Amino acid sequence: MNIFERMQKLDRRWIYIVVALAIIIPLMIPYNSDNVTTPPTENLYQMIDSFAGREDRAILMSFYHDAATMPELFPMEVAILRHCFERNVKVFTLTWFPAGAPIIDYAINTVKEEFPDIQSGVDYCNFGYKPQAFAMVLGMGDNIANTMNTDAEGRKLENLEIMRGINNYSEMNLAVEFSGSSAGGMWITYARPKYGLNVAVGVTAVMAADMYPYLQSGQLIGMLTGLKGAAEYEKLVDVFAAYRDPSRDYNIVKDEDGNPILPGRPFGREILEDESIKKLIRITTQTKAELSPEEYIAFSAKYPENRGLLNSLKKDVDGQVIIDVTQITPEMRTQMGETMYRELNRLTRNTLYKFKVARIGMNAQSVAHIMIIVFIILGNLGYFIQKYRKARNQ
Amino acid sequence: MKKTIPLLIVIVGGLIWVVWAFSPHYVLQEVFYNQFYLPWAYASASFAMLLGVLSLTMMHSNKIKMRAPKWQYSYFFFASFVITCLAGFIGGIQKGGLFMWMFENVQMPMSATMFSLLAFYMASAAYKAFRARSPEATVLLIAAIVVMLAQVPLGVKLSKHLPTISQWILDVPNLASKRGIMLGVGLGSVATSLKILLGIERSYLGGD
Numbered sequence: 387m388n389i390f391e392r393m394q395k396l397d398r399r400w401i402y403i404v405v406a407l408a409i410i411i412p413l414m415i416p417y418n419s420d421n422v423t424t425p426p427t428e429n430l431y432q433m434i435d436s437f438a439g440r441e442d443r444a445i446l447m448s449f450y451h452d453a454a455t456m457p458e459l460f461p462m463e464v465a466i467l468r469h470c471f472e473r474n475v476k477v478f479t480l481t482w483f484p485a486g487a488p489i490i491d492y493a494i495n496t497v498k499e500e501f502p503d504i505q506s507g508v509d510y511c512n513f514g515y516k517p518q519a520f521a522m523v524l525g526m527g528d529n530i531a532n533t534m535n536t537d538a539e540g541r542k543l544e545n546l547e548i549m550r551g552i553n554n555y556s557e558m559n560l561a562v563e564f565s566g567s568s569a570g571g572m573w574i575t576y577a578r579p580k581y582g583l584n585v586a587v588g589v590t591a592v593m594a595a596d597m598y599p600y601l602q603s604g605q606l607i608g609m610l611t612g613l614k615g616a617a618e619y620e621k622l623v624d625v626f627a628a629y630r631d632p633s634r635d636y637n638i639v640k641d642e643d644g645n646p647i648l649p650g651r652p653f654g655r656e657i658l659e660d661e662s663i664k665k666l667i668r669i670t671t672q673t674k675a676e677l678s679p680e681e682y683i684a685f686s687a688k689y690p691e692n693r694g695l696l697n698s699l700k701k702d703v704d705g706q707v708i709i710d711v712t713q714i715t716p717e718m719r720t721q722m723g724e725t726m727y728r729e730l731n732r733l734t735r736n737t738l739y740k741f742k743v744a745r746i747g748m749n750a751q752s753v754a755h756i757m758i759i760v761f762i763i764l765g766n767l768g769y770f771i772q773k774y775r776k777a778r779n780q
Numbered sequence: 781m782k783k784t785i786p787l788l789i790v791i792v793g794g795l796i797w798v799v800w801a802f803s804p805h806y807v808l809q810e811v812f813y814n815q816f817y818l819p820w821a822y823a824s825a826s827f828a829m830l831l832g833v834l835s836l837t838m839m840h841s842n843k844i845k846m847r848a849p850k851w852q853y854s855y856f857f858f859a860s861f862v863i864t865c866l867a868g869f870i871g872g873i874q875k876g877g878l879f880m881w882m883f884e885n886v887q888m889p890m891s892a893t894m895f896s897l898l899a900f901y902m903a904s905a906a907y908k909a910f911r912a913r914s915p916e917a918t919v920l921l922i923a924a925i926v927v928m929l930a931q932v933p934l935g936v937k938l939s940k941h942l943p944t945i946s947q948w949i950l951d952v953p954n955l956a957s958k959r960g961i962m963l964g965v966g967l968g969s970v971a972t973s974l975k976i977l978l979g980i981e982r983s984y985l986g987g988d
Contacts, residue, residue, distance in 0.1 A: 398904045401900075401904045402900050402904070406900075419933035424943070454895045456892055457895065488873060491874065492884065492888075517821075517828075518818075521822075533818075598950055599962060751931070752935070755928045758903050764907065765910065766910075766921075
């Protein structure tokens with residue numbers, strides 16, 4: 387048996403071992419990579435962001451899946467919830483699957499841990515598991531409170547603060563459905579034509595091809611495709627919604643006219659193309675806040691009483707001011723206070739693991755895709771050389 | 781009679797929904813839909829759930845009784861069912877309870893593991909079966925490689941044009957075939973629905 391015949395008859399267990407290693411190693415050793423964002427993801431992000439800070443706008447997230455598709459869909463759900471909590475967008479959640487109910491709780495709890503001010507019934511509301519999807523989809527077009535009646539905790543919807551200004555799809559103007567199969571079907575067929583509801587989906591990568599016709603026709607305003615879509619959304623949240631300007635005082639939440647000042651910054655294509663965002667999207671652990679001299683002056687001006695402490699922590703490297711947060715002792719932390727400590731931590735641009743899961747997964751997917759391509763090429767090479775030899779010997 | 785009554789129920793029920801979909805009349809939208817249909821829909825959903833539980837229980841009890849192949853696994857069904865129900869009913873389904881703990885530490889990893897097996901089968905199939913045996917297979921193979929590369933950060937580093945080419949493949953050839961299939965399915969659904977509404981298609985009643 388020559389090498390090409392051996393290649394053709396390679397035991398599949400060897401392939402399994404290579405696949406396992408190709409996935410496990412990049413998951414254990416993350417590296418920085420850039421996930422280029424695509425229009426379907428950007429459109430969804432912009433639509434959600436346009437609701438920021440508005441009392442008369444909300445989004446609905448439909449968790450139409452069970453635990454099997456969570457590795458692909460859960461990071462999308464977490465990224466969108468994080469976006470909403472960062473930018474003060476009202477969120478409603480529901481599921482048509484009994485098995486989807488714990489996923490909603492898990493997603494909300496995962497994100498909420500980092501947002502102590504976010505409250506159920508005020509900033510978000512979970513409808514929980516609801517049977518009879520068709521009836522619900524149509525009923526909410528007339529009146530959400532009458533159709534859903536209570537939330538997952540059994541509270542009357544009409545008594546909840548979040549319902550102020552929210553009646554039907556005119557206000558809850560975007561539904562995002564996450565599914566591993568027929569995502570968005572009912573919303574596109576019934577709610578969009580009848581009530582003008584904007585619909586978007588988050589689907590597993592294998593289902594994306596089925597959704598492209600709706601995307602091109604404009605029936606879907608956006609789509610997150612598998613882990614790649616989730617990674618793109620995570621990046622957008624890091625660059626825009628979770629961005630903190632070192633010179634801005636985030637304790638001021640209203641402007642002179644009483645309008646809310648939102649944290650983060652609005653979407654901008656030119657920002658995405660700027661080299662400076664590289665430091666915002668690193669997925670390796672970051673412990674150093676890197677500021678330009680101007681940013682440092684503006685930041686320290688916000689905390690004049692701690693200027694001495696800041697000066698003792700800073701280091702000048704290549705014209706940039708570096709503050710290593712691991713150098714902050716418990717005494718220093720007490721002295722500077724939690725607000726300043728948290729803001730300094732934010733400025734390191736370190737992203738928590740749960741907010742970069744998709745991007746770490748994309749690294750593994752990169753290696754897995756390359757490996758599958760190598761497998762295809764090797765398999766074909768062996769096949770054709772063997773075929774050529776057989777033909778020559780006949 | 782055994783077939784006429786169910787047939788009439790289907791025809792009348794189907795026609796009501798057709799009229800409901802096209803008419804904004806108060807009787808249909810408010811009286812029929814909101815006051816009659818919705819309460820019935822909520823009630824029937826609970827019964828559907830009960831029916832599902834009964835059906836599963838009967839199936840697994842029979843398996844154990846008959847000593848059908850792999851009957852031992854049915855005991856796992858009963859054990860999991862009882863434990864999950866008790867955990868939910870007694871401790872609640874909120875974070876910190878046994879139900880959520882089981883969801884996070886048992887159901888989630890097990891389900892994800894099953895789903896992730898796909899990667900191994902795909903890699904094995906790519907190596908063993910994905911051959912450029914014909915011009916059509918070669919086109920498919922090249923398209924697959926381009927789209928796979930364009931999906932990941934490493935591929936974009938190889939060439940900045942890859943995402944554009946990949947998007948073209950998805951938007952043009954992929955969409956053309958998808959639309960063709962969807963139109964076919966749509967027209968087929970309309971034809972079948974009409975045949976059912978007019979009583980021509982009766983195979984769902986069983987028999988001929």
